[in-house]
Amino acid sequence: MKHIITRKEDLNSGDYVMDVIAPEVAKKFQPGNFAVLLTIPNGERIPMSIERAEGDKITMYIKRLGKTSRELDSWKVGDSFHKIIGPMGTAPTLKEFGTVVFASDLVCGHAENSAMCRELKKIGNNHVISIQSFPTKDDVYPEKELSKEYCDEFILATEDGSVGKKGHYLDIIKDLLEERKIDQVFAGGGIPPLQKLSELTKKYNVPVMTTVRQIMVDATGMCGSCRVFVGGEQKLACIDGPMFDGQKVDWESAISRLAMFKTKEAEAMECYNKEIKELK
Numbered sequence: 001m002k003h004i005i006t007r008k009e010d011l012n013s014g015d016y017v018m019d020v021i022a023p024e025v026a027k028k029f030q031p032g033n034f035a036v037l038l039t040i041p042n043g044e045r046i047p048m049s050i051e052r053a054e055g056d057k058i059t060m061y062i063k064r065l066g067k068t069s070r071e072l073d074s075w076k077v078g079d080s081f082h083k084i085i086g087p088m089g090t091a092p093t094l095k096e097f098g099t100v101v102f103a104s105d106l107v108c109g110h111a112e113n114s115a116m117c118r119e120l121k122k123i124g125n126n127h128v129i130s131i132q133s134f135p136t137k138d139d140v141y142p143e144k145e146l147s148k149e150y151c152d153e154f155i156l157a158t159e160d161g162s163v164g165k166k167g168h169y170l171d172i173i174k175d176l177l178e179e180r181k182i183d184q185v186f187a188g189g190g191i192p193p194l195q196k197l198s199e200l201t202k203k204y205n206v207p208v209m210t211t212v213r214q215i216m217v218d219a220t221g222m223c224g225s226c227r228v229f230v231g232g233e234q235k236l237a238c239i240d241g242p243m244f245d246g247q248k249v250d251w252e253s254a255i256s257r258l259a260m261f262k263t264k265e266a267e268a269m270e271c272y273n274k275e276i277k278e279l280k
């Protein structure tokens with residue numbers, strides 16, 4: 001099976017969207033699952049959230065960060081991945097919650113936001129509120145890539161207030177928790193805000209499920225690199241997650257584990273930049 005790219009567009013100056021043929025992943029996908037991408041045989045295994053699965057295709061939002069995500073950015077429609085594996089992880093149980101909020105502030109969270117809101121809307125009488133926050137108006141995704149059409153209320157926020165409400169999703173949720181009865185919160189994106197959100201929701205006694213992105217090496221439960229402590233128990237983000245009860249996550253250890261490969265990542269980026277320079 002060739003995992004061919006059928007669409008690749010910029011979402012803003014840092015993120016891009018890709019549709020890729022991956023029928024086995026698309027068929028079994030549930031919101032909250034992720035895929036593992038291999039650009040070349042025996043290459044790095046890149047975990048990536050799935051924004052949607054339609055027919056034989058999956059959609060992913062990707063941030064240009066280090067070596068692989070920048071290399072991938074030079075790929076075009078028609079190019080193909082060596083392998084796409086998945087769906088991976090354990091999808092959270094979605095049911096009739098009542099008023100449910102999904103908040104996101106970063107590429108992976110925005111992908112999960114649309115996937116989850118779309119599904120939550122289909123279940124019972126859920127009233128779905130989506131909050132997507134971006135640093136400034138130039139970072140906001142094109143309208144068709146926002147979760148606007150999959151929820152009952154959509155709140156766009158920018159940290160500088162250049163469009164939508166002023167502030168981060170944390171500010172918006174704080175106001176919502178003060179003003180209304182919220183039954184469940186889900187969130188994905190940057191890790192430090194997820195820790196703050198978990199503390200905030202605890203104060204209001206509202207449950208929260210958060211995506212705990214950890215560095216994944218094999219993403220099959222064998223290497224232990226994606227260890228997370230939840231309620232004192234050791235869990236593996238690639239098998240048991242990546243969504244966990246945020247109020248039980250040991251965020252300090254999760255944050256410190258994220259820095260584990262910083263030197264190797266910087267070395268890989270340096271080599272890549274050198275290769276690009278030599279090619280020019």
Ligand SMILES: Cc1cc2nc3c(=O)[nH]c(=O)nc-3n(C[C@H](O)[C@H](O)[C@H](O)COP(=O)(O)OP(=O)(O)OC[C@H]3O[C@@H](n4cnc5c(N)ncnc54)[C@H](O)[C@@H]3O)c2cc1C
Pocket residue numbers: 034045046047048049050060061062063064065066067068069070107108109111213214215216217242258262265266268269
């Ligand atoms: C469950 C899950 C879902 C994800 N969803 C998305 C998504 O939807 N969009 C997106 O752009 N990124 C997503 N990521 C992160 C993505 O895997 C990394 O950004 C990517 O691997 C970066 O690789 P790189 O070579 O470009 O950068 P590198 O220089 O290798 O890394 C840059 C940063 O990316 C993160 N990262 C790198 N490798 C991994 C890894 N193997 N596992 C987890 N994080 C890593 C680390 O924070 C690292 O500091 C997700 C990660 C996980 C675990």
Ligand code: FES
Pocket residue numbers: 215216217218219220221222223224225226227236237238239
């Ligand atoms: S990535 Fe190896 S156990 Fe999860």
